[in-house]
Amino acid sequence: MAASSRLMIVEAERRFPVRIRVAVPAEGFGSRLDAIKAWLDDNCGADGWAMTPSGLRGVVNDAVAVYFRDAALAGGFVARWCRGSEVESVEGAFRVREDAVPPRRAAPLHRTPAAGQGNAT
Numbered sequence: 811m812a813a814s815s816r817l818m819i820v821e822a823e824r825r826f827p828v829r830i831r832v833a834v835p836a837e838g839f840g841s842r843l844d845a846i847k848a849w850l851d852d853n854c855g856a857d858g859w860a861m862t863p864s865g866l867r868g869v870v871n872d873a874v875a876v877y878f879r880d881a882a883l884a885g886g887f888v889a890r891w892c893r894g895s896e897v898e899s900v901e902g903a904f905r906v907r908e909d910a911v912p913p914r915r916a917a918p919l920h921r922t923p924a925a926g927q928g929n930a931t
Contacts, residue, residue, distance in 0.1 A: 815863050819875070822860035826877035828884045831864050832892065833873050846891055850876070854883050 823829070839846065850859045864875035878884040 818860075818862045819864075822862050822875070822877040826860055826879055828878040828881050829875050830878075830884050830888060831873050831875050834871060842891075849890060850887070853886060854878060858883075 847861075850861075858879055860877040862875050862877070863871060864873045865871070876884075876887065878887070
């Protein structure tokens with residue numbers, strides 16, 4: 811591991827108390843990496859998370875560690891980005907889900923009755 815990687819890890823561990831490890835798929839993250847980073851920025855803030863290398867078997871790029879300020883955000887990340895059907899992890903790292911999560915549906919619009927137009931009993 812390069813000295814700069816170690817410095818990144820030390821800094822992330824100092825700043826963020828919660829860490830999860832995610833195994834990098836054999837084909838890599840691909841375009842999902844940009845979506846993951848955008849989700850992290852939207853939900854944790856641009857300065858509220860960190861990602862560092864976290865090799866599982868001494869291979870630097872087969873896993874990443876994602877650091878969070880609190881466990882609720884880490885749980886949200888796992889629920890959104892990691893395989894939900896497989897509770898167990900592989901060598902201490904979660905697996906990234908291969909399917910896309912369906913987009914959220916907006917709640918239907920509703921109207922509140924104007925004052926004096928409710929049901930009179």
